[in-house]
Amino acid sequence: MKYLKQFTIILGVCLLGEALRYVLPLPVPASVYGLVLMLVFLLTGLVKLDQVESAADFLIGIMSPMFIPAAVGLMDQFSSLRAILLPFFVINFVGLVITLGVTGRVTQFVLKREKEERK
Amino acid sequence: MSQLIQNCASFGLFLTLGAYLLGVALNKRFKSPLTNPLLLSLVIIIPVLLLCGVDYDAYYEGAKYISFLLTPATVSLAIPLYRQLDKLKKHFKAILLGICSGVLASGLSIFALCALFGLSHTDYVTLLPKSVTTAIGMSLSAELGGVAALTVTAIVITGILGNCLAVFLCRLFRITEPVAKGIAIGTASHALGTSKAIEIGEVEGAMSGLSIAVAGLLTVAAAQVFAMLL
Numbered sequence: 001m002k003y004l005k006q007f008t009i010i011l012g013v014c015l016l017g018e019a020l021r022y023v024l025p026l027p028v029p030a031s032v033y034g035l036v037l038m039l040v041f042l043l044t045g046l047v048k049l050d051q052v053e054s055a056a057d058f059l060i061g062i063m064s065p066m067f068i069p070a071a072v073g074l075m076d077q078f079s080s081l082r083a084i085l086l087p088f089f090v091i092n093f094v095g096l097v098i099t100l101g102v103t104g105r106v107t108q109f110v111l112k113r114e115k116e117e118r119k
Numbered sequence: 120m121s122q123l124i125q126n127c128a129s130f131g132l133f134l135t136l137g138a139y140l141l142g143v144a145l146n147k148r149f150k151s152p153l154t155n156p157l158l159l160s161l162v163i164i165i166p167v168l169l170l171c172g173v174d175y176d177a178y179y180e181g182a183k184y185i186s187f188l189l190t191p192a193t194v195s196l197a198i199p200l201y202r203q204l205d206k207l208k209k210h211f212k213a214i215l216l217g218i219c220s221g222v223l224a225s226g227l228s229i230f231a232l233c234a235l236f237g238l239s240h241t242d243y244v245t246l247l248p249k250s251v252t253t254a255i256g257m258s259l260s261a262e263l264g265g266v267a268a269l270t271v272t273a274i275v276i277t278g279i280l281g282n283c284l285a286v287f288l289c290r291l292f293r294i295t296e297p298v299a300k301g302i303a304i305g306t307a308s309h310a311l312g313t314s315k316a317i318e319i320g321e322v323e324g325a326m327s328g329l330s331i332a333v334a335g336l337l338t339v340a341a342a343q344v345f346a347m348l349l
Contacts, residue, residue, distance in 0.1 A: 030190060039200060064157060069183060071161055075165045094232060095250070099228065103217050106217045107303065110212060
């Protein structure tokens with residue numbers, strides 16, 4: 001019963017996210033609107049942490065397999081991929097390595113400098 | 120046989136979860152980025168579908184039930200973020216600067232590589248949103264004149280690579296701070312990377328989830344400028 005209640009609250013916020021997407025025509029998915037809304041509700045106390053926490057942790061815990069159906073969609077793209085296969089993979093791989101490296105190093109650099117300033 | 124499977128809604132769902140659990144079991148046995156459960160699931164599911172002559176739409180008929188949970192799961196990412204709010208406030212500057220530099224690095228590296236390979240403008244804008252979450256990336260690609268279906272493929276490949284390599288790359292670049300790890304993984308490989316960050320730790324997962332939203336929105340703005348480059 002506890003899970004059902006919590007899941008219903010989370011779905012309610014999803015619904016509000018979808019409504020917001022309908023009103024604001026930005027290329028932002030309903031789930032991102034929902035994430036921001038949920039954070040606002042928690043901050044304002046409209047939703048209490050213990051009213052959603054268990055169901056949320058459960059959903060986050062099983063998040064990985066939720067991506068599989070979309071990823072299997074790769075199978076329909078094989079023919080259009082063949083022409084640009086090598087550059088496509090190289091760009092994906094190198095782009096990922098550079099983006100992850102730069103983001104992590106910059107964040108860590110600023111974090112460490114802040115720590116030193118505090119000393 | 121294929122006729123039976125085509126009409127059976129539980130098939131897609133069972134195959135998806137079964138392949139994933141098998142992947143998790145193999146990953147426990149042989150620890151390596153190559154035995155990543157997501158990667159193994161694809162290696163199992165796609166050949167099974169091709170061999171049984173089941174098309175993607177018939178598979179998705181069952182598999183959509185687990186896909187549906189993505190929206191409530193993404194909304195749920197607000198909960199670990201709320202629990203880590205002190206960290207977010209305290210390191211606000213580092214987090215924002217990190218994500219901004221990541222969005223720029225992503226755009227610049229894709230621009231440079233596309234120019235190097237001599238790809239067309241269409242291929243370039245198709246690849247530009249590859250580091251952001253699917254729903255944002257798809258609509259952004261379509262808006263810029265790219266091929267949305269190929270963008271989804273690029274997003275998925277980037278995400279799986281991020282999921283497989285996150286731990287290794289953090290070690291390689293000597294990223295040790297949990298906050299920096301989470302921000303890096305989320306900015307570079309969106310929600311698929313985030314599902315790995317969650318496994319690493321609560322702080323990593325929360326920060327990675329935050330990056331999905333922030334990097335996604337910044338990319339929408341930055342891509343308008345980047346699209347004019349090539």
